[in-house]
Amino acid sequence: MDNRAVGVFDSGLGGLTAVRELKRILPNEKIVFLGDTLRVPYGTRDPETLRQFAEDDLNFLLSKNVKYIVIACGTVSSNVPDEVLEAVPVPVTGVIAPTVAAAVSSTENGIIGVIATPACISSGAYQNGIAKTDPSVKVIARACPRLVPLIESFGVSELGSEIDAALEEYLAPIMESGADTLILGCTHYPLIADRITRIMGRDVHLIDSGAQAARTAKEALETSDSLAARKSRPKHDFYVTSDPDRFTSSSGYFLGEAIGKATITTL
Numbered sequence: 001m002d003n004r005a006v007g008v009f010d011s012g013l014g015g016l017t018a019v020r021e022l023k024r025i026l027p028n029e030k031i032v033f034l035g036d037t038l039r040v041p042y043g044t045r046d047p048e049t050l051r052q053f054a055e056d057d058l059n060f061l062l063s064k065n066v067k068y069i070v071i072a073c074g075t076v077s078s079n080v081p082d083e084v085l086e087a088v089p090v091p092v093t094g095v096i097a098p099t100v101a102a103a104v105s106s107t108e109n110g111i112i113g114v115i116a117t118p119a120c121i122s123s124g125a126y127q128n129g130i131a132k133t134d135p136s137v138k139v140i141a142r143a144c145p146r147l148v149p150l151i152e153s154f155g156v157s158e159l160g161s162e163i164d165a166a167l168e169e170y171l172a173p174i175m176e177s178g179a180d181t182l183i184l185g186c187t188h189y190p191l192i193a194d195r196i197t198r199i200m201g202r203d204v205h206l207i208d209s210g211a212q213a214a215r216t217a218k219e220a221l222e223t224s225d226s227l228a229a230r231k232s233r234p235k236h237d238f239y240v241t242s243d244p245d246r247f248t249s250s251s252g253y254f255l256g257e258a259i260g261k262a263t264i265t266t267l
């Protein structure tokens with residue numbers, strides 16, 4: 001038993017897809033969330049910058065005395081060097097391995113599409129992970145640089161035809177390939193899953209990378225006997241590095257429920 005919180009971080013709203021699933025499957029766990037909204041997007045940064053951001057985010061959560069960390073960010077998960085993770089004194093889960101496992105077991109025709117940020121796609125993490133798990137699977141991977149800025153700009157502008165046009169362009173080669181499974185490799189993308197399904201059709205199975213990481217965290221906490229034991233539902237803490245009010249209202253819109261007020265912090 002361990003009543004310390006579970007830490008979750010992302011560059012912004014995307015990490016809430018892991019929070020949503022953690023709240024559903026582990027309702028007794030307290031969550032400390034960090035969204036680095038001042039430096040979003042991460043997905044167009046180089047690996048050295050991403051390493052620094054990862055260290056800042058991990059150190060912030062460690063300063064909150066968390067027992068476990070979910071890297072709810074495909075960009076960081078695919079770029080963070082092993083030595084950075086090995087230096088973290090608590091267990092850490094990224095999104096890549098759990099998402100690859102779910103996608104490979106979901107596909108029936110052996111064709112998987114992957115959409116993610118440029119930094120995530122160029123790392124090759126999803127492509128290599130799938131090839132290692134099942135070399136017979138065909139992978140069509142597309143970098144989608146316009147999606148995160150458009151999702152994050154919600155609240156300043158509406159989500160509209162611009163996002164649908166970007167999706168149609170990015171998804172076209174994946175639809176042509178006949179993929180029956182699509183990895184939403186950036187945790188922001190499940191927030192627009194309804195728009196993706198409208199374009200791809202209901203037969204394509206979408207894999208939510210944030211939710212997959214949350215399920216892995218649950219298994220790990222169960223196996224290590226580290227689940228919390230408390231009588232009432234915990235209050236979660238949300239930190240962002242800029243514009244807490246916009247984060248609070250956008251997260252309510254995307255999750256369909258209020259998350260509580262976000263607090264501004266520096267890293």
Ligand code: DGL
Nearest residue numbers: 014042043074075186187
């Ligand atoms: N949600 C993140 C990811 O999964 C980060 C996106 C970004 O900041 O570009 O990649």
